[in-house]
Amino acid sequence: MGKLFRAVVVEEKENRYDITVKDRDLDSLPQGDLLIRVYYSSINYKDALSCTGNKGVTKNYPHTPGIDAAGVVEESNCEDFKKGDEVIVIGFDLGMNTSGGFAEYIRVPASWVVRRPENLTLRESMIYGTAGVTAALCVDKLISYGISKENGKIAVSGATGGVGLFSVAILHKLGFTVSAITGKISETEYLKSFGANEVIPRSDFEQQSPKALLKPQFAAAIDTLGGEVLVNIIKSINYSGAVAACGMAFSPNINLTVFPFILRGVSLLGVDSVEIKKHDIINKIAVIYKLENLDRFATEITLFDIPEAVNNILKGNARGRYLVKVS
Incomplete structure (x- = not known):
């Protein structure tokens, strides 16, 4: 058994979907170039759909949603990134059918990953998400x-x-x-x-x-x-x-x-925000589109608060963004 980490797990049970925080094994993560320790994520409408069993978003359960993640590289199998690099992953298949950012660790292809720009912290990157x-x-x-x-x-x-x-x-x-x-x-x-x-x-x-x-x-x-x-x-x-x-x-x-x-x-x-390469736009966000007082856009929550946040989003009661502090 590999190292255990904490993650949100959505399970299909008798036509309902339960959202709980559980321990997972690193060995259960998919293959990928980079193992990333996740510090922040955020909740989007697509995450709410994944959390509630929308098969157009996520085909198989149990599953860990989270289409956004920001953290630090723990293991790298490519030359472009090394251990300790601060990185951002937004979109592609993360959190859809690939284990996502509502977890302390993700493993993803290097092509999905953007190095954190100098003028944008990991926390700020996930307020944007x-x-x-x-x-x-x-x-x-x-x-x-x-x-x-x-x-x-x-x-x-x-x-x-x-x-x-x-x-x-x-x-x-x-x-x-x-x-x-x-x-x-x-x-x-x-x-x-x-x-x-x-x-x-x-x-x-x-x-x-x-x-x-x-x-x-x-x-x-x-x-x-x-x-x-x-x-x-x-x-x-x-x-x-x-x-x-x-x-x-x-x-x-x-x-x-x-x-x-x-x-x-x-x-x-x-406008597609899933498959598009995001290096250019994230670097523009760090400079041209950088906003002041970013905290006013977001409510910070933990993994344990995600079910309530998902409910608010689906009922149209959400205001601004939910920033998830993962670790």
């Missing part, structure tokens, strides 16, 4: 497309969630005027404290409209919700604007005509 990386990728894609602060307002849907909140804050830092769309209008002052210039009820965008185009309101948008919300946002984009789409918390389906694309020249930009 997949949500912050996704937000930065969305902002980066809009800027690369040609959207500037002079073009007009930028809409952000699902604004109180992790991706939404980071999108609001990063856009504000860069000088954009931000319209936060949320189902929690009671959080108006909270969103304004992160840089939202106005807060719009999500209900304004939830209903199907027979109109092919709506009054143009936004130069661009970052959408985390999908479904009818995304459809109505696309219909509300100014001429030659763009929408960066990265989520489906409302619905994975969209039903609209081609008119926004061929009459207003609107572009729909897909």
Whole structure:
């Protein structure tokens, strides 16, 4: 038997999924180039799905979720990393079908791993996590497309969630005027404290409209919700604007005509934060997209608090990010 370590284990039992903290054996980890001692992780919507048996995310149980991890290399079989290196792993198959970051150890391919940038601590990297990386990728894609602060307002849907909140804050830092769309209008002052210039009820965008185009309101948008919300946002984009789409918390389906694309020249930009190589965007987060007072984005919890946090996320009661202190 190898060394034991503490991990969250999700087990399938009679059509339910139990989340407990158990001892695991290092020998039970998959093969990989690097063994990493995990110090921090974070909880994302995909983790909540994995914790509750979504077979589209995780096929086999028992399983340790956690699509984010930050820690120190303990063993290395490659020249690029050595023992003692501080590293970050976000996305790829971590926490999906590969044992994830809700554990004191992970073993992963070197191609998944990013060396910690000088201006970003391990703890800060996990406050960002997949949500912050996704937000930065969305902002980066809009800027690369040609959207500037002079073009007009930028809409952000699902604004109180992790991706939404980071999108609001990063856009504000860069000088954009931000319209936060949320189902929690009671959080108006909270969103304004992160840089939202106005807060719009999500209900304004939830209903199907027979109109092919709506009054143009936004130069661009970052959408985390999908479904009818995304459809109505696309219909509300100014001429030659763009929408960066990265989520489906409302619905994975969209039903609209081609008119926004061929009459207003609107572009729909897909943003993937799973398979993309993350060295560039994480280094940009450490400099260009680095935010002050990062602790205000996150609630710090332990492995034992994960079941309650998952429940809050799935019920839509989460605010900002859950930072998991692993060891």
